[in-house]
Amino acid sequence: MIETGIRRLPLTRVALGALVLAALVSLEPARSARAQQPETVCIHCHGGLPERLGAPVSLWRQSIHAQSGISCNSCHGGDPKNAAMAMNPARGFIGVPKEPDIPAFCGRCHPGVLKDYLASAHGQALGSGGPTCITCHGTHDIVKASLDLINEKSCTRCHSFDRAKAIRDAMQQTEGYIVGIERRIAEFQEIGVDTDRLGKSLFAVRNRFHTLFHDVNVERVKAESTQINAELARLDRDLKVIEEERAKRKVVGGVVIFGALLLAALFHMMKKTYED
Numbered sequence: 001m002i003e004t005g006i007r008r009l010p011l012t013r014v015a016l017g018a019l020v021l022a023a024l025v026s027l028e029p030a031r032s033a034r035a036q037q038p039e040t041v042c043i044h045c046h047g048g049l050p051e052r053l054g055a056p057v058s059l060w061r062q063s064i065h066a067q068s069g070i071s072c073n074s075c076h077g078g079d080p081k082n083a084a085m086a087m088n089p090a091r092g093f094i095g096v097p098k099e100p101d102i103p104a105f106c107g108r109c110h111p112g113v114l115k116d117y118l119a120s121a122h123g124q125a126l127g128s129g130g131p132t133c134i135t136c137h138g139t140h141d142i143v144k145a146s147l148d149l150i151n152e153k154s155c156t157r158c159h160s161f162d163r164a165k166a167i168r169d170a171m172q173q174t175e176g177y178i179v180g181i182e183r184r185i186a187e188f189q190e191i192g193v194d195t196d197r198l199g200k201s202l203f204a205v206r207n208r209f210h211t212l213f214h215d216v217n218v219e220r221v222k223a224e225s226t227q228i229n230a231e232l233a234r235l236d237r238d239l240k241v242i243e244e245e246r247a248k249r250k251v252v253g254g255v256v257i258f259g260a261l262l263l264a265a266l267f268h269m270m271k272k273t274y275e276d
């Protein structure tokens with residue numbers, strides 16, 4: 001009796017442990033998904049509304065904002081936990097911004113971009129035919145920005161494409177260099193080469209490069225791209241040095257192995273001569 005009791009105890013513990021573990025494992029994906037997109041009352045109610053009131057929900061789910069935990073109330077304000085008070089201005093609801101207020105609305109979280117935009121020809125034309133952030137990026141379906149946003153269809157809504165194209169061409173060349181160097185650094189990192197310094201330099205150059213666009217200043221983009229290309233050429237040289245050193249080491253390694261094999265063969269022959 002006592003014996004079985006003692007034996008049962010660890011068994012029960014093991015079973016309990018396994019159950020808790022299974023529960024944790026099954027909860028984990030659900031929990032992390034919810035941490036990214038908590039189901040607020042805004043999403044719940046608007047998800048069931050028609051047309052212009054419901055459409056934002058499915059568009060937003062695909063956006064970089066949803067991926068980054070920026071929800072309806074992060075932009076529009078309001079109380080995401082209380083359905084009755086959700087859109088009450090007393091709970092911080094600011095509703096839909098009027099067109100001239102959109103840059104400041106987005107710029108709360110993108111202050112560097114806002115500053116460049118306001119100083120640009122586009123910002124100067126805000127309210128008199130200039131584009132706002134959502135003209136180029138969209139509203140609820142905003143994705144990671146890229147040079148693809150500079151295209152004939154989008155940019156010729158208001159003027160010719162030539163200046164836009166000059167900016168795109170200058171930036172595309174630099175973007176190509178950046179992507180190429182990024183790939184080579186990643187390859188070295190995979191085989192355990194110390195690329196810390198190179199990685200940091202590239203990170204700084206890339207960040208600087210991606211602050212160029214909103215100025216929409218063709219001359220500045222050209223001048224700074226040239227400077228950035230020179231910095232990238234330096235990184236390219238540093239990578240070539242590593243590549244050459246590795247190639248040399250391979251040759252030396254090959255020579256050493258060949259020499260060792262040769263010695264072994266000689267030794268074997270000598271041994272045979274003695275034995276005979």
Ligand code: HEC
Pocket residue numbers: 040041042043045046049053072073076077078079080082083084086087095096
């Ligand atoms: C119980 C349902 C319900 C909840 C909860 C709710 N909304 Fe609404 N929302 C509506 C309806 C209905 C309208 C359209 C009528 C109106 O403007 O009051 C609307 C309108 C809006 C508009 C457009 C207003 C305009 O001027 O065109 C925005 C933006 C908005 N809601 C955001 C939110 C946000 C953010 C939350 C959460 C903090 C939220 N809503 C919670 C039902 C809801």
Ligand code: HEC
Pocket residue numbers: 042043046052053054056057060065070071072073074075076096097099102105134139140
């Ligand atoms: C990144 C900021 C941002 C987020 C996140 C966001 N919105 Fe909006 N929303 C805006 C802006 C800006 C406008 C105004 C668009 C315009 O003027 O065309 C707007 C407009 C709206 C409108 C009015 C649409 C119309 O056509 O009249 C509704 C309704 C709305 N949002 C609901 C939501 C809901 C619900 C969510 C969450 C699923 C959400 N928004 C998330 C920025 C945001």
Ligand code: HEC
Pocket residue numbers: 064065068070074075105106107108109110133134137138139142143144145146
């Ligand atoms: C409450 C804060 C907040 C507001 C308001 C907001 N954003 Fe964002 N936005 C973020 C965060 C966080 C990210 C993801 C991290 C990042 O890339 O900066 C992001 C990412 C982006 C990106 C992609 C950046 C990239 O790296 O490619 C764009 C474009 C963007 N937002 C545009 C807008 C526009 C346009 C508006 C206004 C309609 C807006 N945002 C309003 C917080 C915000």
Ligand code: HEC
Pocket residue numbers: 103104106107110113114117122131132133134135136137145146147149150209210211212213214
């Ligand atoms: C004329 C079109 C246009 C307008 C207006 C515009 N953007 Fe952009 N935005 C772009 C393009 C193109 C890029 C990509 C640039 C690049 O790849 O370096 C970009 C990049 C971004 C990024 C990513 C920057 C990074 O560091 O990678 C953010 C965030 C952003 N825009 C937010 C905004 C906000 C906020 C506004 C309004 C204040 C705005 N944009 C206005 C076209 C525009």
Ligand code: HEC
Pocket residue numbers: 121122125128129130131132135136149150151154155156157158159163164165167216217218
């Ligand atoms: C909603 C209208 C509108 C859209 C869309 C638009 N622009 Fe503009 N753009 C303007 C206005 C207005 C000006 C100022 C007057 C002028 O120089 O034509 C301007 C000026 C410019 C200039 C000249 C800046 C200077 O300092 O001389 C460039 C470059 C430019 N835009 C690039 C772009 C690019 C790239 C796109 C597409 C991603 C774009 N624009 C989309 C309205 C727009």
